[in-house]
Amino acid sequence: MLRNSLFCRALALALLALSGSSALSTSTLDATAAVAQTSDASMPSDAEHWTAYGFNITAPASMWPMLELLHREHFDWELYSAQQRPTPLVWANLPVGVYGQYVPSKNIVKVSFVLQNSSDEVATSFLAHELTHLTDDLNGKLGDMTGDVCYAAETRAFVNEANFWQMVVGPQGKATSDPIEVQENAKMFAFVGNSRFADLVLRTTSSYVKQCGK
Numbered sequence: 001m002l003r004n005s006l007f008c009r010a011l012a013l014a015l016l017a018l019s020g021s022s023a024l025s026t027s028t029l030d031a032t033a034a035v036a037q038t039s040d041a042s043m044p045s046d047a048e049h050w051t052a053y054g055f056n057i058t059a060p061a062s063m064w065p066m067l068e069l070l071h072r073e074h075f076d077w078e079l080y081s082a083q084q085r086p087t088p089l090v091w092a093n094l095p096v097g098v099y100g101q102y103v104p105s106k107n108i109v110k111v112s113f114v115l116q117n118s119s120d121e122v123a124t125s126f127l128a129h130e131l132t133h134l135t136d137d138l139n140g141k142l143g144d145m146t147g148d149v150c151y152a153a154e155t156r157a158f159v160n161e162a163n164f165w166q167m168v169v170g171p172q173g174k175a176t177s178d179p180i181e182v183q184e185n186a187k188m189f190a191f192v193g194n195s196r197f198a199d200l201v202l203r204t205t206s207s208y209v210k211q212c213g214k
Contacts, residue, residue, distance in 0.1 A: 047088060055079050058088040062116065066124040070131075073167045078131035081138055082109070089127070091116065099180070100126040102133040104142070109134060115180070121168045122181050129161040150212035155199045162191040162198075 050057045050064050053071055057079060070079055082089060085107060092110035094101060099112045109130045115123035136142050136153050143149040165184045171192075173185035191198040202208045 055083055056086070057082045058086060060089075060091065062091070063089055063111070063127075065120045066127055069120060069124045069168065070128065070164075073164060075128060075131075075164065078128060078135060081131055081135040084138060085134075087134055100130040102130040102137070104137055118178060118180055121165070121174075122178070122184055124168075125161050125165045125184055128164040129157045132157040132160045145211075146213050151199055151202050151208070154202050154208060154212070155195055158187060158198050158202070159191050159195050162188045166192050 047058045048061050050059050050067050052064075052068070053076075055067075055071075057067060059067060059082075067079060070076070081087070087107050087109055089109045089111065091113050092101070094110060094112040094114075099115055101110045102108075103110065109127070111123060111127055111130070115126065133142070133153065136156065141149075142153055145153065161184075165188045169185075169188075173188060174181055176182060176185070190201065202212075
């Protein structure tokens with residue numbers, strides 16, 4: 001009985017975290033509609049480039065600390081993905097509750113302006129999520145982003161996001177009152193080392209059921 005109760009509490013916590021901070025891949029119809037609400041003005045006409053450690057990534061200088069964090073925590077594989085195509089990283093005006101988007105049709109990764117008021121660590125965790133989608137796309141793993149392929153892609157992205165958060169704040173989570181960071185703590189506790197549970201949560205979260213289908 002206690003085990004079932006703890007499981008239900010963990011499921012409810014994870015569902016709450018996803019419903020409040022879903023980072024959607026924009027290869028779906030719903031996400032495409034969200035992109036239509038995003039101003040293309042987020043792409044500067046004279047884009048800046050982060051060129052540390054031999055990389056050359058198109059990103060505003062305000063994002064460079066985030067790229068430094070990814071490098072420091074050995075997420076260079078994501079940085080290589082952003083460089084390979086190459087894919088610009090930009091701040092964008094995303095719908096409420098959406099903190100990041102990867103847009104395959106426009107070859108761009110967008111991070112919400114909202115995160116400019118949060119810590120570099122939490123902003124980078126969402127960037128890590130979206131760069132997982134980019135890496136999957138480069139490796140031919142996104143397909144049409146429906147069914148099991150979609151759930152598997154989102155599971156990988158959320159697990160990588162949670163792993164990154166644990167690496168920068170520690171396994172006990174971050175003592176914080178920031179609601180976005182509280183959500184990241186919840187995802188970390190639920191998903192690190194437990195991709196099967198992440199898959200279960202995604203398959204029972206309405207936005208992802210709508211995105212991925214049955």
